[in-house]
Amino acid sequence: MAQFSLYQEEFHPSPWQKTWREFRSSHIASLGLMILIFFLIFAIFAPLLAPYDPLQQNVNALFIPPSWNVNGTISHLFGTDALGRDLFSRIVYGCRVTLGSSILLVLLAMIVGVAIGTIAGMLQGVRSSVVNHLFDALMAIPTLLIAIVIVAILGTGLVNSMWAITLALTPQFVHHTRSLVRTEMKKEYVLASKLDGANHFQLFFYSILPNMIEMLVVQGTIALSIAVIDVSALGFLNLGARPPLPELGAMLADGMEVAYAAPWTVALPGLTIFLIVLAINIVGDGLRSALRKRLTQ
């Protein structure tokens, strides 16, 4: 029996599906996403994937070159470092430390930033102006400075450097949340909810938050790439993770002392950081252009 069809299309893709379709149609963006997922798998399943303990030292296997070198062995895929530790295992664990801690601190900065930004956006008058401009000013202070102060007070360590980076990233989320809340609050659908008697909390959770998620995802990818670079930079400057911990930046600093004899101990961790950041940036770029295309359609 022929069905009566009122609409031209039976199936209406949701905004997310549309974005995903646009995102997938770009080959470069899909490739970036694949690389990112690859590194995420490294980070999550590090104990299963790493062939050796990343801290295990082996006096009989110092400075073994990577396996593609003539003198390398396949038992150490990326070779070993100055203490005979397997570089591949250290890099796998390094992804876990660097990427994992970056994701955690971006989520934390996002939650805190959205909370403060919403309050700042709903405030009015002098109070809001002061809050807004103070946060804009704080946005300008480099992470490195905040990290130096925190390290001077609390001492070095991965967790302390994470606090510093969270502090430095939060103002960005505050800024974007605040301007988004500001514009959304003026729209009619919010007014309609207000007339229905919604209080501030309901207004935020049911009306504004769903519209904010796209912005948060895009800002999150930008923040994540900054966070990965900052975590490894602080590790590299000996302000973050301490040397035995396999953090990619700290590994790079370790390798610098023997860079001339064993260039791969500098090249490979650096390449890993570069690839992680590149993948995040490509995914972020793809997301932004997918959203832009969806909105212009």
Added chain:
Amino acid sequence: MINALSRYTILFTLTLLVLAVLSFALIYLFPGDPLTNLTGLVPQNDIQREALIRQFKLDQSYPIQFYHYLQQLFLGNWGYSFISGQPLREEIGIAMPATFELSTYAMVMALLIGVPVGCYAGLKSYTVSDYAINTASIFSYSFPVFWLALIFIMLFSLEAGIAPLSGRISLLFEIPNVTGFILIDILLAKNINHGLALIDAARHLVLPTMAIGLISTAAMIRITRRSVIDVMNSPFITAARSRGLSNRQIFMRHILRNALLAILPLMAIQVTTLITNAMIVETLFSWPGIGNWLINAINQRDYPALRIGVLAVSTMVITLTVLIDILNRLIDPSREKFERGTI
């Protein structure tokens, strides 16, 4: 306009005041004796200690202490370095211009290369050359600056031997420190061969500048490209085209001006990235700048130096940001508030 300017001034002073309060709080937050953290002097006996405490008003209440602290900041008595014993003001006066010089050259490089290339990519948007430029810029944008600098050192200093490894200038040249900018100082110096000294300084400059500049250039290309594409899609370009203006006229009169307007506020964010990168790269090239100085200070637990150094750098960064914002407001008064735009 006066309204906006006065608002900027008030907020700027407020921010600086908050920074001063924070740096004052650091005296008590840092480990060790507050007196030593404040002055950098270690009292030898109880009598000297009493005298110093009275001199710096540490026996008074916190607001009075802070007032005294502010006074001392304005007078230029910033205390002494714990390690070298030098007045901190002099040390910062030498280190800060070195960083500023490096960042300036990198910024100039980013503007000179980034803006034209970005315009080109924007005009040819979604063609092969645009994709090539975009890919190259996203690649260079993703480099961790310390790794890039290491690669440069390995390639150009150790393998090829083209550029020197560290420092600002060969020790053979004796350059008196006048402005703190090495190239200007060389021109002002007497009794040296200016040509040779300039070439030597330029060779020292090229690697750190390239390392910082490459990342800033990539960011600038992306910002310019996006802004040009946005402007090209606006209706007034179609109107100009329908009036029969040539491509060149449209570009020079309509696209370029409007696109550059949108770039300026984004430069405010770039300043922070630029100075952070400069500070990291300095440690690798032993560049005698503020980043190197701060890292040394933290490794030696030189708390008075850290307190003032952090205050000085954050003041510089915030001043630059606010200046760019005000400039932006002056050029484009229609803009209600400064926007941060998209890349």
